[in-house]
Amino acid sequence: MTPLEAAELLKKHDHYLILTHVRPDGDTIGCAAGLCRSLRQAGKEAFVLHNPEATSLFTPYLEGLVAPEGYEPETVVAVDMAARGLFPDNAKRYLERVELTIDHHPSQEFYAKHTCLDAKRAACGELMYEIVQHLGPITPEMGEALYVAVSTDCGCFVYSNTTPATHRVAAALMETGFDPYPVNRRHFRTKSFKRLKIEGMLASGMELRDGGETALVFLTLDMLQQVGADERDIDDISAFVGQVEGVKNGITLRELKPGVCKLSLRTDPGDLNASAVCAILGGGGHAAAAGATVEGTMEEVRKAVLAAIETVRKG
Amino acid sequence: MTPLEAAELLKKHDHYLILTHVRPDGDTIGCAAGLCRSLRQAGKEAFVLHNPEATSLFTPYLEGLVAPEGYEPETVVAVDMAARGLFPDNAKRYLERVELTIDHHPSQEFYAKHTCLDAKRAACGELMYEIVQHLGPITPEMGEALYVAVSTDCGCFVYSNTTPATHRVAAALMETGFDPYPVNRRHFRTKSFKRLKIEGMLASGMELRDGGETALVFLTLDMLQQVGADERDIDDISAFVGQVEGVKNGITLRELKPGVCKLSLRTDPGDLNASAVCAILGGGGHAAAAGATVEGTMEEVRKAVLAAIETVRKG
Numbered sequence: 115m116t117p118l119e120a121a122e123l124l125k126k127h128d129h130y131l132i133l134t135h136v137r138p139d140g141d142t143i144g145c146a147a148g149l150c151r152s153l154r155q156a157g158k159e160a161f162v163l164h165n166p167e168a169t170s171l172f173t174p175y176l177e178g179l180v181a182p183e184g185y186e187p188e189t190v191v192a193v194d195m196a197a198r199g200l201f202p203d204n205a206k207r208y209l210e211r212v213e214l215t216i217d218h219h220p221s222q223e224f225y226a227k228h229t230c231l232d233a234k235r236a237a238c239g240e241l242m243y244e245i246v247q248h249l250g251p252i253t254p255e256m257g258e259a260l261y262v263a264v265s266t267d268c269g270c271f272v273y274s275n276t277t278p279a280t281h282r283v284a285a286a287l288m289e290t291g292f293d294p295y296p297v298n299r300r301h302f303r304t305k306s307f308k309r310l311k312i313e314g315m316l317a318s319g320m321e322l323r324d325g326g327e328t329a330l331v332f333l334t335l336d337m338l339q340q341v342g343a344d345e346r347d348i349d350d351i352s353a354f355v356g357q358v359e360g361v362k363n364g365i366t367l368r369e370l371k372p373g374v375c376k377l378s379l380r381t382d383p384g385d386l387n388a389s390a391v392c393a394i395l396g397g398g399g400h401a402a403a404a405g406a407t408v409e410g411t412m413e414e415v416r417k418a419v420l421a422a423i424e425t426v427r428k429g
Numbered sequence: 430m431t432p433l434e435a436a437e438l439l440k441k442h443d444h445y446l447i448l449t450h451v452r453p454d455g456d457t458i459g460c461a462a463g464l465c466r467s468l469r470q471a472g473k474e475a476f477v478l479h480n481p482e483a484t485s486l487f488t489p490y491l492e493g494l495v496a497p498e499g500y501e502p503e504t505v506v507a508v509d510m511a512a513r514g515l516f517p518d519n520a521k522r523y524l525e526r527v528e529l530t531i532d533h534h535p536s537q538e539f540y541a542k543h544t545c546l547d548a549k550r551a552a553c554g555e556l557m558y559e560i561v562q563h564l565g566p567i568t569p570e571m572g573e574a575l576y577v578a579v580s581t582d583c584g585c586f587v588y589s590n591t592t593p594a595t596h597r598v599a600a601a602l603m604e605t606g607f608d609p610y611p612v613n614r615r616h617f618r619t620k621s622f623k624r625l626k627i628e629g630m631l632a633s634g635m636e637l638r639d640g641g642e643t644a645l646v647f648l649t650l651d652m653l654q655q656v657g658a659d660e661r662d663i664d665d666i667s668a669f670v671g672q673v674e675g676v677k678n679g680i681t682l683r684e685l686k687p688g689v690c691k692l693s694l695r696t697d698p699g700d701l702n703a704s705a706v707c708a709i710l711g712g713g714g715h716a717a718a719a720g721a722t723v724e725g726t727m728e729e730v731r732k733a734v735l736a737a738i739e740t741v742r743k744g
Contacts, residue, residue: 271586280600281596281600281603285597288596298588304673305673307635314632315633320625
């Protein structure tokens with residue numbers, strides 16, 4: 115459905131619960147916060163389901179919005195959630211009763227009753243901006259939340275998913291009146307001491323292949339423990355490897371628990387299709403950024419990824 | 430004068446030479462390239478004066494545009510040049526005959542016959558976009574050059590000078606049809622493999638003091654040799670330590686040769702006076718960024734810096 119149709123649907127229902135995805139990022143949290151505030155302003159009851167994995171980088175945007183224990187919603191909305199597998203444990207009970215999903219992933223599984231999908235959008239926040247516009251004026255708080263959604267998902271207008279529309283939405287959001295610099299500083303210009311230590315470890319263990327066009331980094335549980343790093347310290351860590359001069363395919367392997375690794379693959383546009391590679395390993399995503407959760411040791415998953423890349427390259 | 434008036438003036442004259450400032454950045458180079466191409470498209474003869482300090486990061490944008498030896502212009506235009514002191518040596522002969530200056534610095538000295546100034550613009554490129562619009566269609570090459578100007582001067586839409594207008598100009602420039610991702614990657618997301626290794630080493634050896642408000646990093650000759658890094662790999666390396674969350678005073682000690690260290694000190698505005706600290710050690714600079722070259726081993730210089738900070742703090 116179109117943003118206008120989604121807005122009409124949102125006007126009709128009430129008593130909302132908004133869901134965010136596992137390992138929540140700025141897009142899912144910012145969208146949830148922006149939508150929740152917009153619904154409340156439109157006279158609705160609305161809450162965001164507590165996401166136990168939300169880090170202190172993003173929880174401030176949810177202040178006053180998290181659903182109290184025992185809240186029984188009438189209408190469930192999922193934001194930036196492409197797949198059933200992305201529902202946090204405490205959200206799984208709502209899997210069969212999502213009224214509306216708002217998303218920008220081409221890998222959307224259409225698990226909800228209604229889906230508002232625009233895969234050309236850099237961020238779900240771009241689409242959310244179109245929707246909440248129809249629900250009422252956008253306050254600075256909503257503007258800030260949606261700006262976080264938009265800017266974090268395109269690396270502050272650096273990534274290849276950034277379009278003219280992304281910039282225009284950012285301009286409109288800035289005009290709602292919040293102060294964008296503290297937000298930019300917080301998300302794009304500050305690193306924790308632990309983050310820098312982790313990046314240092316990734317750099318020292320980096321593997322370069324294909325004459326430097328493919329780079330792999332390995333983030334182990336041991337490294338996290340050694341530094342005492344938490345989720346916040348490794349937010350968007352899969353972008354790290356892509357910054358190396360000459361690298362077209364950046365592979366980040368993260369040990370989630372012994373025997374399970376998370377693969378993130380970022381590729382140059384027009385080069386290797388990241389989504390196709392990750393699909394072979396049971397994952398999905400976009401052509402230039404995709405991921406998969408794979409069983410096996412770091413070394414096993416490393417071999418599996420390299421084999422999957424070969425398979426896709428051979429067509 | 431307004432952008433429209435500047436465009437009218439540019440239409441009237443011919444045989445252009447465009448000047449860029451000392452230590453040229455993306456804004457001055459991008460503006461010069463964009464304007465030069467626009468003037469040529471409008472049927473004029475136009476060149477950019479060779480800037481001996483332009484690095485390989487920016488020279489590609491000037492390909493085919495640099496004035497040949499002995500070119501005698503009729504009309505001289507300066508872009509992004511606030512002051513007489515910013516004229517490169519080979520541009521000084523044109524100081525008294527600049528027909529038009531296009532600039533966004535509040536410190537503009539009004540040395541030219543005509544000045545088109547808008548100090549509210551994040552980049553001179555924003556203003557240049559308004560001007561060349563009136564000279565004819567903006568080609569992808571012009572769009573790319575002006576996008577470089579705009580994006581580099583606002584740290585890719587991160588710095589506090591970024592406005593909604595900055596984003597809207599970026600959107601319009603992207604629509605001219607060049608591919609923005611390689612540009613973003615080149616200017617905002619690329620580090621050499623060696624640079625990353627050095628940063629990793631700095632991070633792993635970082636010393637935090639004063640409850641995390643003061644951070645020290647140590648760059649030894651041994652580290653440079655180990656990685657095989659050269660000057661290009663450690664360009665602006667003293668900014669590295671300042672990005673750590675919570676750090677107000679960032680100290681970089683670099684071993685220049687055995688027994689001689691270079692100290693760089695960056696401090697938060699309003700906090701410790703960096704210049705006063707470095708003056709004690711025989712150096713100087715600004716209140717928020719200063720340096721000194723000090724004789725002694727790394728450990729001796731480390732102690733001397735910490736003592737100098739104590740002295741300044743005690744007043």
